[in-house]
Amino acid sequence: MPPLIETAGLTKQFDTLIAVNDLTFTVAEGEVLALLGPNGAGKTTTVRMLSSILKPTRGYARIASHDVAREPRLVRHLIGHLTEFPGLYLRMRPLDYLDFFGELQHLPQAERRARAEELMQHFELWDARDRRLGNFSKGMRQKMALIRAMLHNPRVLFLDEPTSAMDPHSAKQVRDAIAGLRGRGHTIVLCTHNLYEAESLADHIAVIRKGQLIAFGSPTQLKLDLLGLPLWEVRLARPSAHAWQPMLNEHAHIHSSDAWSLRYHTEHPEITNPLLLRELAAHGVDVLRLTELPRSLEEVYLKLVQ
Amino acid sequence: MLHDALIITRREIRDTLRDWRIIAPILILTLIFPWLMNVTTQFAINFVEEYQATIIPLRLVPFAVMVVGFFPISFSLIIALETFVGEKERSSLEPLLDTPISDESLYLGKLLASMLPPLFASYLGVAVYLVGLYVSIQFVPEWIVILQIILTTTMEALVMVSAAVVVSSHTTSVRAANLLASFVIIPMALLLQAESIFVFWGQYNVIWLILLALLMADVLLMRTGIRTFNREEILAREVDELNxxxxxxxxxxxxxxxxxxxxxxxxxxxxxxxxxxxxxxxxxxxxxxxxxxxxxxxxxxxxxxxxxxxxxxxxxxxxxxxxxxxxxxxxxxxxxxxxxxxxxxxxxxxxxxxxxxxxxxxxxxxxxxxxxxxxxxxxxxxxxxxxxxxxxxxxxxxxxxxxxxxxxxxxxxxxxxxxxxxxxxxxxxxxxxxxxxxxxxxxxxxxxxxxxxxxxxxxxxxxxxxxxxxxxx
Known part of the structure; x- marks a missing residue:
């Protein structure tokens, strides 16, 4: 089965500025890809090319096998795009606003009305349906923009900073919605500076800097590639005078240790960890906990962009 | 193409009709100004008839129709700048660009939305003026002259709107667009003055030539507008700094x-x-x-x-x-x-x-x-x-x-x-x-x-x- 999003050598040049340079990646159906990178890295330009609103200078991109440059109208039916700024018509009421965009997507009137109601109910905006959009709070406006992008039930959603300006409750609603969409087979490209969001939602992460793809992979893979093997820690219930090294096999390398704890790397935790626990039990040492020390995506990101 | 364009037009016209800053002056120019013009015409006719200058009313009425018709359409420039560059400035244009609508439909929809309310106001103003004229002095001007003036007014509105699109494509803010709009207003003002001279002179055949020139300008400006008002051009221009x-x-x-x-x-x-x-x-x-x-x-x-x-x-x-x-x-x-x-x-x-x-x-x-x-x-x-x-x-x-x-x-x-x-x-x-x-x-x-x-x-x-x-x- 071909990937739902596919790019090869995708390049965009404005005058002398190369905004996106030779981008090649794929996203399978139902996956979430997080696009990370500093401001001006080329994320928005990439999304605009994938949305068929900017033409690539070189290379190609396909959405569901449709070329973004050759079949722009078809591609724009397949995608929904939450832009960086909500960009609502502030004198309109929510249902009129959604009806307008539904009509532009050629949805039948009954369907666009039903869909608008369903999404507004889901995002808890139904009670505000008679208010003008100009009276909405920042978070409500962002939710309205998200509903607009989701209205025609697109196969691919491009979300540019979807939870910016939202309170924690609304942000969680949006994250849950994204997770729900993925669960229903939608493919999502998420541009965000929120690394927690990226790590918790994305199957793959693409890091772009100066228009070039500098890293691509799952969060786990990126951590492994850039930060090395994960660090495990054994913490004891009581201090112990036993030597640590004899209890470990050849796969483990001690990072640091004291009478209360041991930190080590291992290529095969499934072998090393049970072995260590057995050894400690055999020596009558009580273990408080054995954990993999958490490593944030932020460390990976900073290492990449710096 | 027209179906999509009309979706845009309907929404934008509704939006315009909700803006009292545009509607109030249009209403004044449509209903009150023709009445004032009527009073002025009566006064002028009474005055010149004292000197047996019967030709003056014949020339004054087409001139008055021209002025009554032109004032409301001057708003088309403001609406056009607002609808083209204002949307870009408020970031509400990009969601539209993400929809399947074609560049041409979007252009046409906005063009119609900018033109129709002022044109309707213009026609209404002319009608109010002519009806008032008939009621007060039972004067009916030559229909061909009125047709010429209405056609010229329509073409002028189209020139202003299509020129506003060209202006908008070179700016990213309404402020900058308003400054550049003088490139539209000054030639239009000069044209209006020239037109007034020919109307007072009674050279109505020249109005056909002006109409032809306006039509050519419309075609050129619309062609330029369609070329410049497209997704690529709009999004590639983020700042209008002179480098x-x-x-x-x-x-x-x-x-x-x-x-x-x-x-x-x-x-x-x-x-x-x-x-x-x-x-x-x-x-x-x-x-x-x-x-x-x-x-x-x-x-x-x-x-x-x-x-x-x-x-x-x-x-x-x-x-x-x-x-x-x-x-x-x-x-x-x-x-x-x-x-x-x-x-x-x-x-x-x-x-x-x-x-x-x-x-x-x-x-x-x-x-x-x-x-x-x-x-x-x-x-x-x-x-x-x-x-x-x-x-x-x-x-x-x-x-x-x-x-x-x-x-x-x-x-x-x-x-x-x-x-x-x-x-x-x-x-x-x-x-x-x-x-x-x-x-x-x-x-x-x-x-x-x-x-x-x-x-x-x-x-x-x-x-x-x-x-x-x-x-x-």
Whole structure:
């Protein structure tokens, strides 16, 4: 089965500025890809090319096998795009606003009305349906923009900073919605500076800097590639005078240790960890906990962009 | 296409109708201003009738209709700037660009949305004025004049809106667009004044010509608008900062190219430029031929009276006497430099005018010169073969150099002026203009000016000798 999003050598040049340079990646159906990178890295330009609103200078991109440059109208039916700024018509009421965009997507009137109601109910905006959009709070406006992008039930959603300006409750609603969409087979490209969001939602992460793809992979893979093997820690219930090294096999390398704890790397935790626990039990040492020390995506990101 | 465009139009018109800052003045201009104009017309008619000046009311009413109709449509410019560049500024345009609607539908939808409310107000204002006029003084103006004015008003609204789109495409803020809008308002104000003169003068046929000119301007501006109002152009322009350094670098790159050696200029650049500019060259040659034929035709249809052409006949004895008494200095003395400066000034001046008229004014010197030349040549048939020889001796030696040089200068100026109308895909109007100007400058500096200098030298020094030689025989 071909990937739902596919790019090869995708390049965009404005005058002398190369905004996106030779981008090649794929996203399978139902996956979430997080696009990370500093401001001006080329994320928005990439999304605009994938949305068929900017033409690539070189290379190609396909959405569901449709070329973004050759079949722009078809591609724009397949995608929904939450832009960086909500960009609502502030004198309109929510249902009129959604009806307008539904009509532009050629949805039948009954369907666009039903869909608008369903999404507004889901995002808890139904009670505000008679208010003008100009009276909405920042978070409500962002939710309205998200509903607009989701209205025609697109196969691919491009979300540019979807939870910016939202309170924690609304942000969680949006994250849950994204997770729900993925669960229903939608493919999502998420541009965000929120690394927690990226790590918790994305199957793959693409890091772009100066228009070039500098890293691509799952969060786990990126951590492994850039930060090395994960660090495990054994913490004891009581201090112990036993030597640590004899209890470990050849796969483990001690990072640091004291009478209360041991930190080590291992290529095969499934072998090393049970072995260590057995050894400690055999020596009558009580273990408080054995954990993999958490490593944030932020460390990976900073290492990449710096 | 129209279905999608009308979705946009409906929404935007509803949005406009919700904005009291636009609606209040339109209502005042539609309902109150025609009434005021009516009172003014009555007053003016009563006043001039005291002096039996019956023609004044006949001319005053069309003028009043024109003013009543124009005021509401002036809002179309404001609405257009708001709907095109305002949306961009408020970031509400990008969600529209993400929908399947085509660039053309979006353009058409916004164009209609900007035009329809002010036009409706304009027609309503005219109707209110005419009904009021009929009720008060039972006067009904000629329907054809009213039709002319309504059509002109419609075309003017279209010019303003389509020009506003072109202006909008070069800005990212309503403020900047408003500043640039003076390029639309000033020509429209001048046009209105000219129109008023013809209406008061009673030259209603000229209104048809104005209508035709407006229609042509509409076509050109809409073509430019469709070219510039597209997703690529809109999103590529994030700031409207004037980057003089970059502009100069770009111009230098176009002008210098791979180098400015004589071999490269005359061996590669000039032949390439001639190839690339076949269309403007062909257009200019066509204009030259048409102007020449036009002059000849006029001379044929309207020959000069015989008594007038008599003065051109020179008595051979008198000529020989003059030749001997002046030592051969019978012809007026002309210098190379003044001729060269005059020709250069004309071509450069009209090339600059061409930049503000989509290239059309750049061809004006060729049209007038060739028209006059055709007329004179046509009249010479009345003077016999001698005159033909004289004309050939006086014009051909320098003309065979000057005419091609002038055609080249005109063709490249025409292209520069027209370059902003239709930049090729992926090239902005500004880049295209810079490219065309660089080509024009290259051709002018390295081909046209040397040729004009040589032609001026021949005209000042060699042509008189040839003329004398011919005259002596």
């Amino acid at each position: 003089l350094g970059m502009t100069l670098r770009l111009f230098r790159r176009y002008f210098v190219g791979a180098g400015l050696t004589p071999r490269r200029i005359y061996g590669e650049d000039v032949p390439r430029l001639l190839r690339e500019n076949r269309l403007p060259l062909a257009t200019t040659i066509l204009v030259v031929v048409a102007a020449l034929l036009g002059g000849l035709t006029i001379a044929w249809v309207y020959p000069l009276p015989a008594e007038l052409t008599q003065s051109f006949q020179i008595d051979p004895d008198y000529f020989q006497h003059q030749l001997q008494s002046t030592g051969g200095e019978v012809l007026p003395r002309v210098e190379t430099l003044p001729i060269f400066i005059y020709n250069t000034r004309s071509l450069i001046g009209f090339a600059l005018l061409g930049l503000f008229s989509f290239g059309s004014l750049a061809v004006l010197p060729m049209v007038s010169t060739m028209g006059v030349l055709g007329f004179l040549l046509g009249q010479m048939r009345l003077l016999g073969a001698q005159a033909g020889w004289f004309a050939a001796a006086a014009l051909v030696p320098h003309g065979i150099i000057e005419l091609p040089a002038a055609i080249l200068a005109t063709a490249f100026a025409l292209r520069a002026g027209a370059s902003i109308i239709s930049p090729p895909p992926g090239v902005t109007a500004g880049e295209n203009l810079l490219h065309a100007l660089a080509d024009w400058l290259k051709m002018t500096l390295f081909v046209v000016l040397p040729a004009l200098l040589l032609a001026a030298f021949i005209e000042a020094t060699i042509s008189p000798q040839i003329v004398l030689w011919v005259l002596r025989r």
